[in-house]
Amino acid sequence: MADAKRIVRIDYKAYFADADRLYDTTNADAAKEAGIFNEKVTYAPMAYIIGSGSLYADLDAAIAGAEIGKETEVTIPCEKAAGARNPRLIELHPIKEFYKNEINPYPGMSVSLGNRNGVVMSVGAGRVKVDFNNPLAGHDLKYEVTVVEEVTDPVEKAKCIMEMDFGTSEGFGFGIMEDKVVITEAEICKFHEGWAVAKYRLVSDYRNTFGVDRVEFVQVWESKKADAPAESSE
Known part of the structure; x- marks a missing residue:
């Protein structure tokens, strides 16, 4: 297995820097105070693959160099964030x-x-x-981010990726080998409309994170065992 990428869990507060206005966070209390709390959102530390490119480059670099448990602040100018408004x-x-x-x-x-x-x-x-502009376009952004933990166990890293790309890791099985990653699918995958699309993201993230070429998805169908006949009381 090639060198694996780092996965961390982060807490963050994201602001429009010019107005010092919070627009996104993993902290429920901060969201309520700013009037942006959403009951449908789960407020908890977010898993992130360092170097994945899913966050702005300056923010990724700040996370990569941050000490665990210590808050880091980074300001990203408009041109390095969502760009100017069109x-x-x-x-x-x-x-x-x-x-x-x-x-x-x-x-x-x-x-x-x-x-x-x-x-x-x-x-x-x-x-x-x-x-139709990106809501962040035209704004400098400020992030206050804390790396809560670095995930090092291979199976826990695989779970984090599943949570990021599919929303849950419940019911899945994970096998991490030298040359491949094997995912045993949860029951929900048989009926979930978004599973087929999610697999494309998962394959890419598992390959890049664990340095393997092969990712296998195993779907298990088991027949239900018939109930044993009740014993006669006679």
Whole structure:
């Protein structure tokens, strides 16, 4: 097995640096205080593969060099984050497009049009102005991040990857060999619509993390054992 990549669990607070306004966090109390708490979100330390490229490069570097348990602050300029806002991504759409989909638009509403996500800026006479820019575009960002722990056990690392890419590791089995990673699928995989897509991400992350070429997924179907006949009382 080639050198494995590092996996850590992090707590963080993410701010728009220009307004010092919190927009994302793993801390429930901080989310409530900032008025961004979401009941559907699980607030807990987040698993992250260092060097995976899924976070901004400056933030990744800060996490890679951080001491466990010590908070690190990093500010990322707009051009290294989501980039500048593009005025061409602010568009006017006929309001009938929304009504056709039984949507009554209002300013601040998140919408999806033509596989693009945007935010309604204003609603006028028959037209709706929608901003399709990345919500982080045009902002310098500030992160306060703490590496809570580094995950070193191979099976625990495999579980972390499953949690990142599929949302849960419950019910899965994990085998980490020198030349391959073997995943025994949970029962939910037989019926989950997103499992097929998740496997593509999992294969990439398992290969890159453990330095193997082969990733196997094992699906188990067991016949139910018939109930034993009840003994006669006679």
